[in-house]
Amino acid sequence: MNGLESKDRFPVGIIGGTGGMGQWFARFLEGEGYPAIVSGRKAGPAPAEMARLCPAVVVSVPIQVTGQIIREVGPFLKPESLLMDLTSLKAEPVRAMLEFSSSEVIGLHPLFGPGEDSLAGKNVALCPARGEKWLPWLRGLLESNGARLVETTPERHDEIMALVQGINHLDTLALGMVLMGSGLDRQVLERFSTPILQTKLGIIQKVFSNPDLYAPIIALNPHLRQIMGLFERKFAELRRIVEKGDPEELRQRILQEAAGATPGGFHFTAAPGR
Numbered sequence: 001m002n003g004l005e006s007k008d009r010f011p012v013g014i015i016g017g018t019g020g021m022g023q024w025f026a027r028f029l030e031g032e033g034y035p036a037i038v039s040g041r042k043a044g045p046a047p048a049e050m051a052r053l054c055p056a057v058v059v060s061v062p063i064q065v066t067g068q069i070i071r072e073v074g075p076f077l078k079p080e081s082l083l084m085d086l087t088s089l090k091a092e093p094v095r096a097m098l099e100f101s102s103s104e105v106i107g108l109h110p111l112f113g114p115g116e117d118s119l120a121g122k123n124v125a126l127c128p129a130r131g132e133k134w135l136p137w138l139r140g141l142l143e144s145n146g147a148r149l150v151e152t153t154p155e156r157h158d159e160i161m162a163l164v165q166g167i168n169h170l171d172t173l174a175l176g177m178v179l180m181g182s183g184l185d186r187q188v189l190e191r192f193s194t195p196i197l198q199t200k201l202g203i204i205q206k207v208f209s210n211p212d213l214y215a216p217i218i219a220l221n222p223h224l225r226q227i228m229g230l231f232e233r234k235f236a237e238l239r240r241i242v243e244k245g246d247p248e249e250l251r252q253r254i255l256q257e258a259a260g261a262t263p264g265g266f267h268f269t270a271a272p273g274r
């Protein structure tokens with residue numbers, strides 16, 4: 001294992017380990033036999049002390065303060081240590097980890113929330129940025145627990161997250177705002193709701209209940225601007241058709257869109273004969 005034997009059970013420091021994802025990661029590591037030392041604003045070791053105690057330090061704090069925390073801990077880490085983060089955006093945190101430390105650096109994004117019991121079948125994005133020693137250890141730990149790893153650059157990760165999280169959650173927010181703005185009574189809406197709407201109401205509730213998480217994921221992704229432009233153009237196209245009140249034109253547009261998808265690109269299939 002390039003000098004890191006799996007029998008070595010060293011402590012891992014988690015700054016933000018009192019929060020949702022940090023607690024999740026601490027439980028996961030402890031399940032694998034690695035003692036987790038956690039900290040929050042009012043608990044646990046200060047960043048410099050964390051770096052002294054732990055050969056691997058993970059940053060799992062709100063996106064807006066991630067850069068500041070990396071600046072506080074990075075200079076205290078040794079070149080042979082690991083600095084890693086769990087942030088939902090990767091370009092800025094990875095850039096800061098490289099700049100403010102001389103340690104090995106890996107960006108990690110678990111593509112799920114802290115409510116999950118196990119890693120089995122879950123997607124995890126990895127952005128290896130500096131060093132060779134820690135990567136096999138991390139890969140082994142995640143893969144042996146059934147995670148599906150995808151390795152990429154921080155920039156590509158953020159580009160893809162503009163779709164996976166940015167426009168997806170923005171669309172959820174807009175639908176929630178439309179439902180609330182309509183003035184319809186919640187009880188009436190529920191009595192008239194279909195299973196699809198009920199599923200969507202659950203998703204809307206989830207996004208509205210955690211603005212601290214979703215607002216930066218949406219507003220700090222620089223790639224989202226381009227996707228919002230595409231969204232507006234597609235919505236305007238659909239609106240023009242809907243305003244004509246012609247279902248056949250809309251049906252043809254759906255068929256055309258499905259048939260004209262970029263070869264090899266993501267597409268939905270349409271069933272014309274139904």
Ligand SMILES: NC(=O)c1ccc[n+]([C@@H]2O[C@H](COP(=O)([O-])OP(=O)(O)OC[C@H]3O[C@@H](n4cnc5c(N)ncnc54)[C@H](OP(=O)(O)O)[C@@H]3O)[C@@H](O)[C@H]2O)c1
Nearest residue numbers: 016017018019020021040041060061063065086087088113
């Ligand atoms: N939640 C998710 O679904 C999810 C999924 C994947 C990745 N992530 C990423 O994981 C990271 C943490 O998210 P989370 O949902 O776990 O957030 P969270 O539950 O709010 O936890 C945030 C943690 O950061 C600490 N913290 C808050 N403000 C701080 C500050 N100014 N200085 C130092 N520490 C501070 C908190 O400590 P105290 O409150 O104890 O002071 C807490 O331990 C984020 O970067 C997020 O993008 C989240």
